[in-house]
Structures are given as C-alpha cells and as structure tokens.
Amino acid sequence: MYRIIRVSPEKGEEIRKKAIAGKFLDTTRKIRKTQDESGTCLEIPVTEAAIGKIGDFPVTEQENPEFSKKPVSLKEYIKDFLSEAKLANVPSGWQILGDIIIVSIPETLEDKKIRVADTLLSMYPKCRSVVRDFGIEGQFRQPIRELLLGSGTETIHKEHGCFFKQDVTKVMYSKGNLNERKRMSRLGEGEVIVDMFAGIGYFSIPMAVHSRPKKITGIEINPESFAYLKENIRLNKAEDIFVPICGDCSKVAPEGTADRVLMGYVGTTHHYLEPAIKALKKKGGILHYHETVPEKLAKIRPQERIIEATDALGKKVEILEARRIKKYSPGVLHMVVDARIFE
Structure with missing residues (x-):
C-alpha cells in the first residue's frame, strides 16, 4: 500500500520538510500535482510511519504511484x-x-x-x-x-560491529582509515595493548570488540575525545578489558607492559617513538607507527625514524611491513609501518 499526504501547493514545502525531519518521506516516489474537488493539490509520498504525525493532513492511499528515478549526483x-x-x-x-x-x-x-x-x-x-x-x-x-x-551534531556511527559516539564538530573521524580499523580488529587476541593516541577509540575499540585482548590501555590528551572514548568503551561493552587514561602519552604511558603498541596519530608522531618503544615488554613486541610523509619518502623516512629511535634505546628492530593508508594531501601519503622490536 502506497501512502500520501494531500496538501495545497502553498503547504507543500512545509509538509515535505516535516516529512524529512520525521523520517517518513518516501523518496522512491515523486511529489505529484493533482486535481480534486477542492482544486489543485500536491501528493506528498510518505511511509506508514507518517500516520498520526501530521494532525491536520490525514494519510491516505495513493493510486497509480509515480516512482522517481533517483539522480546519481x-x-x-x-x-x-x-x-x-x-x-x-x-x-x-x-x-x-x-x-x-x-x-x-x-x-x-x-x-x-x-x-x-x-x-x-x-x-x-x-x-x-x-x-x-x-x-x-x-x-x-x-x-x-x-x-x-x-x-x-552528536551521533552514534556504527561500523564493522562497533559503535562510535561522537560530536562531529569536536572530534575527527576519517572514513579513509576503515581498512586499517578492520585490520586492527583482527590483531591482539590475548595480548596487552597500549594505544598511545586513542582518540574516541578509532583503532582500539575494534580490537576490544573482535579480538578481545587481555588488556587495553587507551591514552588520550584531548578531554573532549577522552569523554567519548569512555562512552564508547561502555557502548561496546569493553569495560572489563579497556582502561582509559587522560593525559600526555609521553608522560603517562606504562613502561614494559605491552605486547603491542598503536601509534595511530599523524603530524608529530615520531616525537613519541621512544616512549612507545619503552611501553613494550622488555623482551619486545609489535609497533604500529603512523606518519604523514611526502610520497617520494614514503618507503624511507618512517622506517628510518623507527630505526633511529630503536638504536637510541639499545634495541633491535625488524620492519615487517609498510602500507599506504590513503592520500593525505597533494603529494603526501598517510603511511603505517609495522615493526617488531626486540633486544
């Protein structure tokens, strides 16, 4: 059964907007101009959810509906x-x-x-x-x-079985990082994880939901992002394994505890390499290091920075993989490097 609200042309835009706001506008059909005993009217196509929502305009059945061809842009x-x-x-x-x-x-x-x-x-x-x-x-x-x-501007975004509550005017959420978030969701089972730049849980919430590590420590310096991180831990039922810390990760990251460290931040990430390496267990572990880098240096600079920081701490390193996540800006790539640190 196809339903409509009949209104005068003067009321058409007002009712259309109410139908959009109420989430009962049927966009698969066209708004149609017709004639009835009272003169010219518009038929606003609506779903069954419209019943009782527009008091002065009853919802009626439409005969011979005209379906719209959805524009592609x-x-x-x-x-x-x-x-x-x-x-x-x-x-x-x-x-x-x-x-x-x-x-x-x-x-x-x-x-x-x-x-x-x-x-x-x-x-x-x-x-x-x-x-x-x-x-x-x-x-x-x-x-x-x-x-x-x-x-x-506050919403809950659902992605890959996870919930991310956020205010889009206060925190960033890049859909270009989707594949990396999915990849992280497959890692860390039974491990101790330290997320140096947790944000609202971009990478560590998928790990908590799908891999169930032994423990995750998520560090975030921005109070607004930190508030949403705590909310997302609750929404995703990860309170039993996820410990949030508000602060500067170079000062509050636990030392010698992690099997795996996430560094999902770009800009000045290399300044935090030494505290990130120190967060790994004495025997070593895996580092996921993110960096924005000129395209011509993408296969060189991130790896060199990891090697330099590792040498400074008397550790050894094996570069496991370097991957392009996305194009960050003209001539600049967002890269992630996986490295195994050991003694």
Missing part, C-alpha cells in the same frame, strides 16, 4: 536552483557519520549553502543534520565545522 538534484557557473562548484562527495552529513562547500556557494544542505537532507531522509566542513586545526586535530541544518 547532488548536481542533478539541485540543477534547477543554480546557475551553470555555480553548478560547476557543487561538491561531488560528502561523508555520512551516523545520521549526520558532513560536506565541504566552497565560498562561491556561500549564498546557496542552505539550499545545498536542504537538498542533501532530501537525498538522505534518514539523516537529520548537515554540517559544513572547513578542515582541521591544532595539536588535537579538531575539526572546524558549522551546523547548517538539523537538530544537533
């Missing part, structure tokens, strides 16, 4: 509202975390940013907010973002 949705010049600057991609859409909108579309946000919500009726992204800043790599439309 934002440009197709918005082309009737923008000039050709502005249409060329419409973003071709965006990120969805939980029920929030994150999109970069160029300055040339400043006067159309709400139209872009509203269109994105039409495309994704299960989402409730659109946030504009301006990049990241500072030691804590905090996002610079603006809420354009919607009811909030």
